[in-house]
Amino acid sequence: MTFRPDLAPLGGSLALSSVVAMLPLLTIFVTLGALRWKAHVAGLTALAVAVLVAVLACHMPVSLALLSATQGAVYGLFPIVWIVFTAIVLYQVTVASGRFEDLRAVFNLISDDPRVQAMLIAFCFGGLLEALAGFGAPVAITGVMLMAVGFSALRAATVVLLANTAPVAFGAIAIPIITAGNLTKIPYTEIGAYVGHQTPLLAAFVPLFLCLLADGRRGVRQLWPVALVTGLSFAVAQWVSATWLSVELTDIIASLVGLGAAVLMLRVWRPVGGAEALADLHADRDAERASLSEEARAALPADKAVASHLPSGRIWMALFPYLLVVVVFSLSKLWTPLKTWLAGTDVKIRWPGLDGHVLTAAGKPSTSTVYTFQWLSSPGTMLLICMVIVALVYRVAPRDVLREITGTAHKLRYSMLTIASVLSLAYVMNQSGQTITIGTWIAGTGAAFAFLSPVLGWLGTAVTGSDTSANALFATLQQTAGKHAGIDPTLLVAANTSGGVVGKMVSPQNLTIAATAVGLLGRESEILRRVIWWSLGLLVVLCLLVGLQSTPVLAWMLP
Template sequence: MFVQQLEPVGGSLGLSALVAILPLVTVLVLLGAVRMKAHRAGLIGLAVAVLVAWLAFGMPLDQTFAGAAQGALFGLFPILWIVVNALWVYRMTVRTRHFDILRRSFGRLSDDPRIQALVVAFCFGALLEALAGFGAPVAICAVMLVALGFDPVKAAVVALVANTAPVAFGAMGTPVVTLAQVTGLPLDSVASVVGRQTPLLALVVPLVLVGLVDGRRGLRETWVPALTCGVAFAGAQFAASNYVSAQLADIGAALIGAGALVAVPHARRPAAEPVRAAVLTGARSEDLDEEDPRPEIVRAYTPYALIVVIFSVAQIPAVKEMLARANRVFDWPFLDVADPGGKPVGGNVFTLPLVSTGGTLVLLAGIGTAVVLGVHARVAVREWLGTVHELRFAILTVTSVLALAYVMNLSGQAATIGHAVAAAGAGLAFLSPVLGWFGVAVSGSDTSANALFGALQVTAAQQSGLSPELLAAANSSGGVLGKMISPQNLTIACAAVGLAGKEGDLLRKVLPWSLGLLLVMCLIVLGQSTPVLSWMLP
């Protein structure tokens, strides 16, 4: 048995923490300063984590590699299993041109560009985030806005800012699932607290979007539909994350938010020509006026309807219990780790959710999509393999970062850093969202930031007398605000709208919003750690 040590370097907590933080510093410097590709930075950071675990913290090499392997497997299944299958569904809709039909359908909902921004970037973007995440919503929504006639810069900015509120529950709840896994906290507890923080952002973001699209006039003329959409989205996200399922939080929020928006009479009024002339400064796609047969429109919406139905059925208690029977729980080979108190850690046991995981459910929806859209089995398989090839570097990045996180957690590095950070005392509640924001700003992924800093936040909370669930949730909730300024997302946005090399221009436009909303989140978490807002917590 390997017993974790909190002060292995010279018997000093401070020195031990400085050594323990080396893997994180390595990754952040390589990504932020050296501008190295994320998958390479992740692999180098993993190598540093292994060396620190072995040489400084005394973890045997066989157990170190066993821990890294467990983290890599978790990255592949269930995390990337969800992403691959979700993007596979999207690729099939593009191949059959049903995605174009969907885009034209959105354009016909309203000719007001401010409402179009809410429908496409906020509501549909949230649905894409729910299904896939990892940059897909920004790329797809920015392209759709340009096709509707938006200036490319404005389309990219709107897509980036909109991609905030849904991120914590993106890719079928992947960030919170990862957070629960690396911290050992119950998923329902973590999701519940996150669901009492990020919905507050959803109230504000639609108003910010109409302001970005059309300034004060946009706010003055469309604040009612924007606020209605935000309230509906926030309420649905809160209800789903607290009382239904974290995996369904964004799906429900996106659909209910869109429904509420379309139901507002003001949202369906034709836009004044001066508004359209001022906002739609780009080239409008020529196929927008093309009429699509109603059956084809229904087929275009079917893939998303299938996912909603399958996931909803999977949440029925009897079905959920039946699917859970296929889970496999086993002792991880070569791993026998105890915490500083001698108690075995949860990482010694691994749970493999074969059927109940979101990726398998999306796979079923993908098979149904292929049937409904008339995609031949051979073509469907080719598209799936093409998705894996397209995501090959993302796969390497996620597996290496999660392997790094598992090594740090199992060797005791994260616990040592957490004990050192706890010295911030009450100020830790204010600073905890900043750590998540920084992690996402550098890595581009709330999942990666939760894997890197989740256990650290929990340890620091336990040492400072704060709620572990609150600080773990704050890491994810603060992280969503770093998404819009991450180099990965900025590059994706620029590439999507033909602005390659203009990442710095976009950064200057979205950075003030990122910092402003981060300050709001820090104040919310600080309030929730005191009697002022503690009533908000479960």
């Protein structure tokens, strides 16, 4: 029994088939955003809709649809949940050691303004984590760090989701771009150069947006000089590195340049209003805590005084876990012998009952039915190694580490279910042909497709939570559509990657990661309502940019 997706299974109508194929996505966004259901309930409901559409509309055998769901669920648990779990345990071990308060003091030494700290932590440090790890780790780690400097949980989650945009295209050592190059046979360095002439225009203004989220118009008015210096430095470094230096190292270079520029700026210029902003943030946090149950409030860390001075030894020890993360990921991603050895430990599993029975729309055997078990090379395993080393260096007792592990597992129980259901939905939609049907319909707009091409990347990342997966879904489609419409195929493949950058913040997977990290389980819908308009607004900007880059108006921008 084999199944080959039909691009227009409903009476040969691509439009009608696409509308029906969108039902699972509409279900999850309506139940989360409008009906305010719990994320795991919304995810399971949307999964049920996806299976029904796959069976009744796409004519996929029930057994294959259910097996696709099981493969997606396992992928959701490992590596996605594994990465989130180990990132949070790493943080919890630093809290248990008492060293996390020193980290707060380190950021205070750079600037005691919480709005500046939001830029440094969420944008610069988060960008560095995205460059090395990706897969939600930056959101999980920087979210709890922002809470430590005084942000409410909801505001922290919103800030880190918006900050985790510009670096995504070059995340995990440019895996999204490399994937697109492998699929389309366009040199990934060319795709990266094109992306490097799109996403920096967003990156330049993200710190300003973060100031707005952190402190409204007052924050923008008081912090615009350092925000622009940080954003423009990051953007220029990203542009230069992607075009002429190294696609793989683009985010590492950009994050370090942005951080360095911010620190230098703060040596010659000090923002005003930091004390008032901190008081307002604390009031916001206290109001949020008052709305929580006693059990939820008891789980939050108690406020502690921040040291005004730290000896150099304590500064290095406070930074040690995060420097260790940078070193470990740099070695595993950039040192070729180690990278090759780690990749060699991956176990390829042909999904039983599914592999060989699902074809692509082109009639070729689907490669998505092979599950890769990255037991050692996974970013989650790298974070686990870092956690063990940190526990040893910080002299955290084994029983305390075990307590943090079991406590985190209990806290994540509903998040695990949510992420597993969302990835199940993505696999069912992909392997039944629902996703490619939607993409083909949008791609049928001819020359106007250049203005819509980022929408496919946005859609793919919103569904899967991964820009890499969005490129795996749509990169070849973008290339084909470009050839048929007389548009530069490289531009459209790059646009798919750039569109995914702004789709990640509304991905149910990422929303759940953010909610779990800051202790807002079950309130993903509130976070979604705060970030959805940012996501759509930035998507419109990208659509206009790419559309104009396909014309003489902005074609001069391209490499």
